[in-house]
Amino acid sequence: MKKTICFILILSLAVGFSLVIMDLSDWDGFNVPSRFEKVTVDLSDQFGTDVLLFRKELNVPSTVEFFIQSNDDSAKNVKIVCESEILGFSSNEIEYTVTKLTGNSCIASTLSMNKGGYSVYLTSEKAEGKLVIGHQEKAADPSEFERLYKIHNGDLNNPPEGYEEIYSTSLAGKSRKDEVIYTLSLDTARNICLSVYTSAKQGTVSVDFIGEYSNFTGLVHPQYGRICDQLEATLAPGEYRMKLTCENADGQLYVFIKK
Numbered sequence: 599m600k601k602t603i604c605f606i607l608i609l610s611l612a613v614g615f616s617l618v619i620m621d622l623s624d625w626d627g628f629n630v631p632s633r634f635e636k637v638t639v640d641l642s643d644q645f646g647t648d649v650l651l652f653r654k655e656l657n658v659p660s661t662v663e664f665f666i667q668s669n670d671d672s673a674k675n676v677k678i679v680c681e682s683e684i685l686g687f688s689s690n691e692i693e694y695t696v697t698k699l700t701g702n703s704c705i706a707s708t709l710s711m712n713k714g715g716y717s718v719y720l721t722s723e724k725a726e727g728k729l730v731i732g733h734q735e736k737a738a739d740p741s742e743f744e745r746l747y748k749i750h751n752g753d754l755n756n757p758p759e760g761y762e763e764i765y766s767t768s769l770a771g772k773s774r775k776d777e778v779i780y781t782l783s784l785d786t787a788r789n790i791c792l793s794v795y796t797s798a799k800q801g802t803v804s805v806d807f808i809g810e811y812s813n814f815t816g817l818v819h820p821q822y823g824r825i826c827d828q829l830e831a832t833l834a835p836g837e838y839r840m841k842l843t844c845e846n847a848d849g850q851l852y853v854f855i856k857k
Contacts, residue, residue, distance in 0.1 A: 626728060627669045627700030634665055634732030637718075641670055641725040648677070648719045654735060655715040659743040662716065663734045666705040670727025671698045674720065676705075681714035685750040686825030688799055696729065710738060710746055710825075749825055754795040754852040758828055761793055761854040765840070769798055769847040776806075780840035780853065787834055791856040794818050794826040801847030809838035820847065 630636050637652055644651070656662075666676060673695055680690045687709075694705050718731060748756050757763070765779045782790070794805050798820040805826075807814040811834045817826040840853065 628667050628728075628730050629701055629704075630665055630667065630730055630732040634663070634734050637731045637733070639720060639729040639731070641668075641672075641674070641722055641727050641729060644720065645722045645724045647721050649721070651718045651720050651731065653715060653717040654733070656711055656713050656735065659710070659712050659738045659740075661736045661738050662709045662711055663736075664705070664707045664709075665732035666694060666696055666707075666730070667699045667703070668696050668727060668729045669698060669700050670725045670729070672723060672725050672727075673697055674722040674729060676729075676731065677719040677721070678709075678716055679719065680709075680711050680716040682712035683750065685710040685712075685746050686823050688821045688824075692822075710743065712747075746825060746827065749795050749827075752797040752849070754797055754850055756795075757793050757852075757854040758791075758856070761791070761856045763852065764855050765851070765853040767851050769796070769801075769803060769844050769849055769851055772844050772847070774842050774844050776841045776843055778839045779842045780855075782833075782838040782840075782855075784833055784835050784838070787832065788857065789830065789832050792817070792826070792829045792831070793854040793856075794829075794852070796820065796824050796851045797849035798824065798844075798847040798851070799849060802843065802845040803847045803851065804843045805851070805853065806841045806843075807838060808841060809833065810836045812838070818851075820849075 639651060668674060676694045676696055678692045684690055684692065696705060699705065745756050792807065794817045796803050796818045800820060803818060803820050805817045807817065812831060814829065818824055
């Protein structure tokens with residue numbers, strides 16, 4: 599009886615061990631959350647210049663979220679082309695350079711697009727590996743999209759409800775390097791939300807939120823993101839500084855906080 603039980607246990611452990619090995623051998627390094635629709639590209643089959651990977655139709659203004667990974671070391675260019683406007687961007691095209699990103703490493707992006715649709719293209723050499731693009735489209739709340747659309751068109755004084763203005767300025771003629779425009783001192787841990795908007799379309803504009811344990815840099819950019827809306831963070835006790843760097847810029851800058 600003891601020999602029989604022993605044999606069953608050893609057999610069970612062996613089967614379990616082989617299942618674990620099989621599971622690990624099938625893992626390709628990708629960790630795309632289940633909420634995304636996933637497109638997998640075999641880089642040995644799909645390569646070249648501006649190869650169309652997929653297209654999605656947007657019947658209403660939408661929030662589109664991307665999650666991009668690859669298990670190949672080579673540099674690949676992923677280009678997203680929107681038929682209408684991408685709020686906060688000066689162009690309707692966005693490009694990402696993708697190298698090896700697996701596990702918890704990824705390129706993540708959330709874009710507000712007007713209705714019309716978008717296409718995703720790949721420029722890559724032939725390689726032994728894969729690229730995965732997770733994407734999710736959600737209809738935007740009409741009132742929220744209208745608010746962001748106003749900001750996109752230069753009406754910056756449109757923060758979400760509950761936010762207070764802590765800084766605003768005209769950027770024309772200003773030359774600043776890491777100028778402290780706001781200081782926040784916390785005695786206890788606290789949740790805050792930040793919104794930073796600029797209407798600058800030229801020059802250099804960068805806003806950083808710097809602390810001992812938490813840093814958020816490059817919150818806005820004239821070409822690649824003029825709207826940073828409702829950035830939420832849990833901050834440890836300490837002092838935090840909002841810093842402005844600008845040169846040869848136009849337009850305005852507004853900063854709001856919710857504490």
